[in-house]
Amino acid sequence: MSNIVELSIAKAIAAGLRKAMLENPKVLVFGQDVAQLGGVFRVTEGLHAEFGDKRIFNSPIAEAGIVGTSIGLAMRGYRPVAEIQFDGFIFPAFNQITTQLAKLQNRSEGFMNMPVVIRVPYGGGIGAVEHHSESPEAYFARTAGLRVITPSNPNDAYWMIQEAIASTDPVMFFEPKRRYWQKGPVNLDEPPQPTYQARVLREGTNLTLATYGPMTATALQAAEMAAEEGTSIEVIDLRSLSPIDFTTIINSVKKTGRLIVAHEDSLNISLSSEIAARVTEEAFYHLEAPVLRVGGFDVPYPAAKLEELFLPDADRILEAVDRLLAY
Amino acid sequence: MTAQASNNAPMVQFLTPEGEFSVSKGLEAYGKYLNALTEDDYLKFYRDMARMRRFDVEAHALQRQGQLGLWIPAIGQEAAQIGSGYGVGRNDHIFPTYREHGVAITHDVEMMSILKMLRGVNHGGWNPEETRFHLYAIVLGTQTVHATGYAMGVAFDGKVGTGNKDEDLAVITYVGDGATAEGEVSESLLFAATNNSPIVFFCQNNQWAISSPTESQTKVPLYLRGSGFGVPGIRIDGNDVLASYAVTAKHMDDAREGSGPFFIEALTYRIGAHTSSDDPTKYRDQEQVDYWTTRDPLARFEKFLRRQGVGDAYFAEVEQSGEDLATEIREATFALKEPPFENMFNHVYSEPHPRIDEQLEWLKRYEASFEEGN
Numbered sequence: 062m063s064n065i066v067e068l069s070i071a072k073a074i075a076a077g078l079r080k081a082m083l084e085n086p087k088v089l090v091f092g093q094d095v096a097q098l099g100g101v102f103r104v105t106e107g108l109h110a111e112f113g114d115k116r117i118f119n120s121p122i123a124e125a126g127i128v129g130t131s132i133g134l135a136m137r138g139y140r141p142v143a144e145i146q147f148d149g150f151i152f153p154a155f156n157q158i159t160t161q162l163a164k165l166q167n168r169s170e171g172f173m174n175m176p177v178v179i180r181v182p183y184g185g186g187i188g189a190v191e192h193h194s195e196s197p198e199a200y201f202a203r204t205a206g207l208r209v210i211t212p213s214n215p216n217d218a219y220w221m222i223q224e225a226i227a228s229t230d231p232v233m234f235f236e237p238k239r240r241y242w243q244k245g246p247v248n249l250d251e252p253p254q255p256t257y258q259a260r261v262l263r264e265g266t267n268l269t270l271a272t273y274g275p276m277t278a279t280a281l282q283a284a285e286m287a288a289e290e291g292t293s294i295e296v297i298d299l300r301s302l303s304p305i306d307f308t309t310i311i312n313s314v315k316k317t318g319r320l321i322v323a324h325e326d327s328l329n330i331s332l333s334s335e336i337a338a339r340v341t342e343e344a345f346y347h348l349e350a351p352v353l354r355v356g357g358f359d360v361p362y363p364a365a366k367l368e369e370l371f372l373p374d375a376d377r378i379l380e381a382v383d384r385l386l387a388y
Numbered sequence: 389m390t391a392q393a394s395n396n397a398p399m400v401q402f403l404t405p406e407g408e409f410s411v412s413k414g415l416e417a418y419g420k421y422l423n424a425l426t427e428d429d430y431l432k433f434y435r436d437m438a439r440m441r442r443f444d445v446e447a448h449a450l451q452r453q454g455q456l457g458l459w460i461p462a463i464g465q466e467a468a469q470i471g472s473g474y475g476v477g478r479n480d481h482i483f484p485t486y487r488e489h490g491v492a493i494t495h496d497v498e499m500m501s502i503l504k505m506l507r508g509v510n511h512g513g514w515n516p517e518e519t520r521f522h523l524y525a526i527v528l529g530t531q532t533v534h535a536t537g538y539a540m541g542v543a544f545d546g547k548v549g550t551g552n553k554d555e556d557l558a559v560i561t562y563v564g565d566g567a568t569a570e571g572e573v574s575e576s577l578l579f580a581a582t583n584n585s586p587i588v589f590f591c592q593n594n595q596w597a598i599s600s601p602t603e604s605q606t607k608v609p610l611y612l613r614g615s616g617f618g619v620p621g622i623r624i625d626g627n628d629v630l631a632s633y634a635v636t637a638k639h640m641d642d643a644r645e646g647s648g649p650f651f652i653e654a655l656t657y658r659i660g661a662h663t664s665s666d667d668p669t670k671y672r673d674q675e676q677v678d679y680w681t682t683r684d685p686l687a688r689f690e691k692f693l694r695r696q697g698v699g700d701a702y703f704a705e706v707e708q709s710g711e712d713l714a715t716e717i718r719e720a721t722f723a724l725k726e727p728p729f730e731n732m733f734n735h736v737y738s739e740p741h742p743r744i745d746e747q748l749e750w751l752k753r754y755e756a757s758f759e760e761g762n
Contacts, residue, residue, distance in 0.1 A: 125571060
């Protein structure tokens with residue numbers, strides 16, 4: 062009998078962090094306002110009361126310092142889990158992440174590992190001011206040396222944060238902030254499939270719809286609506302953005318012959334660009350139509366009153382479904 | 389002569405440019421470290437400064453002959469580096485920038501590791517845990533935050549202020565005058581101060597950030613840079629190996645004992661170019677270089693040693709061992725092998741990553757196809 066509980070994504074991440082902190086005293090959680098407040102999204106709520114200042118503490122508001130000191134702590138044998146408060150605030154740390162964190166294992170020819178996790182609430186749909194709704198994952202997914210993962214449901218959130226902490230590679234852990242309070246079952250005993258493997262969430266025959274993070278719920282909604290009209294969509298949750306599990310995507314495309322990739326991020330030079338290119342290279346003869354992409358426009362993330370139009374919704378996905386099936 | 393205008397701040401000096409030794413009133417806390425030095429220590433300091441200088445001259449020649457892609461000279465900074473390098477304790481960790489060849493020498497980093505990197509064989513590749521001398525950091529200021537994080541970890545481990553000299557340790561990070569402008573250096577000072585971390589920031593002010601004089605990097609003397617963050621500082625004569633040694637040793641001891649971070653500005657001068665790609669004649673007067681050449685740290689320490697009765701035989705022997713070193717590294721550089729192509733794929737990740745594995749396999753097949761074709 063598995064021990065299954067109902068948790069939100071936020072609470073599942075907290076439960077995963079708690080378990081990792083209990084299991085390994087070298088796990089440290091820090092970032093802006095993560096301690097007593099529990100972070101601006103309350104994801105780390107309760108951990109400070111349980112573990113105290115030595116294990117979870119607030120950092121100065123200096124993202125390069127947060128990531129840079131994480132690197133130093135990892136060199137000292139710690140397993141830092143650093144929180145960047147919002148997606149749009151990660152850029153002061155971009156240098157430390159891309160020139161240092163990502164490269165140190167290679168630079169040192171394997172003399173050091175870099176078991177650092179950087180948690181980043183990302184994506185829009187919360188009506189926020191500028192810099193609070195962005196999807197910067199592609200910058201990191203294309204950076205050699207980093208692993209980039211993103212859960213779309215509470216069970217994955219619980220297990221993937223623990224696997225990120227257990228990894229000896231640096232892991233960017235992107236949290237779908239507008240889905241933080243989405244609830245679902247969490248199996249506390251049995252981990253799901255390996256973290257770097259995509260998952261077929263819904264089987265289908267007419268086309269494949271690959272997505273990740275906050276768009277996963279939207280994709281499932283679109284598939285449900287399409288089913289009512291007799292279109293069978295196979296929905297894949299990528300889960301890992303570096304590496305990307307092309308085996309699962311291509312196996313699905315071989316079956317359906319059609320692929321849509323959807324995400325909140327702008328389309329230009331994005332995860333969907335790479336997936337479209339690779340699927341074309343590796344499954345060309347299985348494709349009945351070009352790979353289509355649904356995503357944000359190639360503009361700065363707009364003001365909140367316009368974000369509903371910027372963010373793809375189920376109708377935008379279905380519009381692409383119609384175009385794809387018309388080939 | 390603008391670069392000398394900022395030199396008026398008080399600084400710790402134990403050896404005058406003429407090699408006369410004295411400990412001024414108020415500096416007795418450092419004098420204690422000097423009193424503990426033996427003649428063997430003096431001779432070691434000089435020998436290593438001379439080795440560092442000879443290594444530098446030879447590496448420059450190797451670069452000019454096309455054997456190295458780049459050379460980063462440190463001529464003029466021997467006292468700052470050898471002195472401070474020996475001021476670091478046996479458990480302490482060192483986070484250098486990319487010019488700390490002398491500090492590397494004091495911590496048994498193989499000189500060839502540095503030349504390998506500058507030849508383009510690898511990006512570093514010595515073991516930072518074993519040498520406690522971390523990898524060179526080429527992006528300015530990045531290493532100071534790593535050092536601070538490391539120092540925070542040392543404190544979390546309870547390895548500060550226990551009084552157990554076998555256990556306690558501190559961290560030193562090197563930074564140049566130019567790099568102090570980087571935000572990460574300020575963030576490091578802040579994190580170190582708020583965490584009361586066991587760390588010393590050792591700033592070699594060699595007065596030139598490529599072509600920009602210190603005046604264009606700071607409006608206040610650099611030893612005061614930490615004060616707004618709560619990190620006290622001091623300026624030393626960076627061309628005085630005894631000042632560099634004693635001040636580093638004392639403040640590393642203090643950091644190890646729990647006093648928190650400290651900032652040392654070692655005022656020195658970059659006699660050579662920024663790198664072998666630079667041309668300092670375009671931006672500074674020879675007169676300034678000449679002035680600082682008269683303050684050469686090796687010449688100063690030689691005068692001191694001669695006053696102590698060290699004779700020609702020692703200096704001749706040091707010179708000969710420098711020539712031997714030059715021959716040795718020249719031959720070793722010529723003997724360096726090209727790296728196998730697998731190296732670029734190695735250790736990108738510590739756990740398997742399919743993209744890297746696929747590309748390595750592809751490159752192997754591609755390379756093999758030429759062999760089969762012949």
